[in-house]
Amino acid sequence: MWQIVRSYSFKPLTLSLLKKLEPYYKQQQLLNDQIMHILTEGKEASQIPRLQIEAASLNDQVNFYTKLKDLTTSIEDLEILAKDETMKEDAQNEINEKVSELEDLEAVAIEILIPKDPDDTSNTLIELRPGVGGSESCLFCDDLLNMYICYAEHHGWDAHTISISRDASTVRGVKEATIKIEGHNSYGRLKYESGVHKVIRIPETEASGRLHSSTASVVVLPEEAPVDFKIDEKDVKIETMRSRGAGGQHVNKTESAIRLTHIPTGITAQCQDERYQHINKEKAWKVLRSRVYALEKQEREQEVQASRKSQKGTGDRSEKIRTYNWPQDRITDHRFGLTMHGIDSMLNGALLDTFIDKAIEVRKNSLIQELIKID
Structure with a gap:
């Protein structure tokens, strides 16, 4: 296994990326070893497709890890050559090229590792x-x-x-x-x-x-909200009422307006813009699901932030x-x-x-x- 490069040669970002990417490399090596063991033993061959898919899913992370390792190793070797006065200039030029490659690679690796919403x-x-x-x-x-x-x-x-x-x-x-x-x-x-x-x-x-x-x-x-996010209809109070304001002859004559209340959270959603009650109801349900999902998502994010002991810049809706x-x-x-x-x-x-x-x-x-x- 490669050794972590000397910290004085590289930025904290480089070292952190190597550490964050190394588990993917180790996991792929473990999966490949399992595949080879099955091929050698001739048993549980039905597991091979699943293991191959898992190993292939790590290719991007592993490729970046190996490229980062190769570049850091090359830079370290060139630093040693640069101590020789006869090779100093050529070695330094090559170091500059390798560092530029490293920075470009880091920018792509960051995009892979930063969590996506x-x-x-x-x-x-x-x-x-x-x-x-x-x-x-x-x-x-x-x-x-x-x-x-x-x-x-x-x-x-x-x-x-x-x-x-x-x-x-x-x-x-x-x-x-x-x-x-x-x-x-x-x-x-x-x-x-x-x-x-x-x-x-x-x-x-x-x-x-x-x-x-x-x-x-x-x-x-x-x-x-995600497909797997559900609201139990038993937790929702449904009210009908007459629409208010401009909108034609049906306003104040038919109970086409809908108000939904999610009882556990108190969150409400109301729609009265459409003539027909079932259309207003469908729109109100979409809004209600979005609001309840957003609240639960915000609570999860706050728990993560609290565990990091940092609430700075949370984007809380009460902030000016x-x-x-x-x-x-x-x-x-x-x-x-x-x-x-x-x-x-x-x-x-x-x-x-x-x-x-x-x-x-x-x-x-x-x-x-x-x-x-x-x-």
Whole structure:
């Protein structure tokens, strides 16, 4: 078995990757030994296909491990040659080439080892609710709603309104809204928008021209919970009611609106946008499953974070993530200190990618830091 390379020659990342990848190498060697033993003994031949599949499933990790080992060994050998004055220059040039190869290989290995969120490729549900600030908060909710719809359009995704409740005291305020965004990896990007958004501006409803500070809450959920995630129907209270608001002759005449309540958690989902009760019920069930699944997923993640004794940057939905300062035309993300100017561009979806890209980068760096810790 290869020996771990001398730590003074390589970055902690290199050593950590070797340690994280070595178990895959050992497991494949063990599986290959089992296959050879069966072939030699001529017994339990029916086990060979299963063992071969298991061994083949480790090929990517094992290939990276062997390449990393070969490169680190070559660099160590070249370091010895570089001590000879007659070979120093050539050896150093070759070391530089090998180090460049090593860095490229590490970048790919990181992508393999960093845990992936299986929900990233899902479609997305975005829920918006006003916070502090009264009618101004409802107006800000409407701004954010339009921002996400515009952002979806920029990416060629489809945005659909699941439910929306308007503020009667304003022309366009939103008291509560849920939209669905259909597009590959939409959740993988938009999930970083969960949290409290703050606005500083003179409200449209303010006659004296004073600045106000208001907030709105954004919750981002994967639209589809995994197939194996189930909710027991006995745990759900189903209520029917008459729809409210504009919508045609059926409004206030038929009980087509549906409200579902998950009794163990108290989570509710309501839909009244469709004329027919069974369609509203189907939509409400999808939203309810997404909300209950998201809660359980969040609880699992918090348990993992607690076991690591670190709660920093959990992305908890109660955290204030961003401030939109109208007088200074400035948007500041408080999670990583990114500040940009151009609120109009932000609200039409054009600047949002810059903030999401930064959030993804920060999250990835956090996972890398966790990865390079050598137990």
